[in-house]
Amino acid sequence: MKIALMDSGIGLLAAAAAVRRMRPDADLVLSSDPGSMPWGPRTPEDVTRRALSVAQAAAAHRPDALIIACNTASVHALPTLRAELEPGLPVIGTVPAIKPAAAGGGPFAIWATPATTGSPYQRGLIGEFARAVDVTEVPCPGLADAVEHADEEAIDRAVAAAAALTPAGVTDVVLGCTHYELVAERIRAAVERDRPGRPPLVLHGSAEAVAAQALRRIGAVPAPSAEPVGTLTVLLGGQTADLTEPALAYAEGLLLKAVTPVI
Secondary structure, X not given: OEEEEEEOOHHHHHHHHHHHHHOOOOEEEEEEOHHXXXXXXOOHHHHHHHHHHHHHHHHOOOOOEEEEOOHHHHHHHHHHXXXXXXXXXXXXXXXXXXXXXXXXXXXXXXXXXXXXXXXXXXXXXXXXXXOOOOEEEEEOOOHHHHHHOOOHHHHXXXXXXXXXXXXXXXXXXXXXXXXXXXXXXXXXXXXXXXXXXXXXXXXXXXXXXXXXXXXHHOOOOOOOOOOOOOOEEEEEOOEEEOOXXXXXXXXXXXXXXXXXXXX
């Protein structure tokens, strides 16, 4: 079994780690193009062109499924990638976890890139799943780029700025960019710092759900006790590489390195 994941940069680590935990025996292909980061400010046409190039590099390794572990690419490029690669290669997009957040019934916030915040795509999901719930859209300028470079000070500044825009009464926060899942606990701590005495904040990411969906699409089931023999192939701009130093600043990157033979 071979699962490929693609993103502009290291935002794919969260979903890759989720796949690794569910299927330690699966080979992983991580394809990204960090030199073109960030994709959020780019035009839909440019995002689609770049996403297609990154996806084709992954597809050349003949995976059984391809996860688009990037909200921006899923918004703009999913139809094109599916038209290009399916039915031979199942393509799984990433959708912000607005539906499960709304199911709790409490007010919640959606942290996302400025380009996604207020977009017709995100507003459509809110209208479909959260029409009866109080939702606050929180733009997070610079956060994805700071996470990409593991810039601790920049991460702290961006998280603090977004936390200041997050109403104290929210019960949940949706992480609307895959990069944000790598700093989920820092986000939790920043939001909870301004709401003492309230119940713990619930965070909603997409990594576990998209990993499980990829397995379903290829008729596989989670087997966390499987022999950890899955390999790891890292592609940067289509070229074989190692996990980058910033990737190893996060628990997900360290997990992949610790348990996976790199080829």
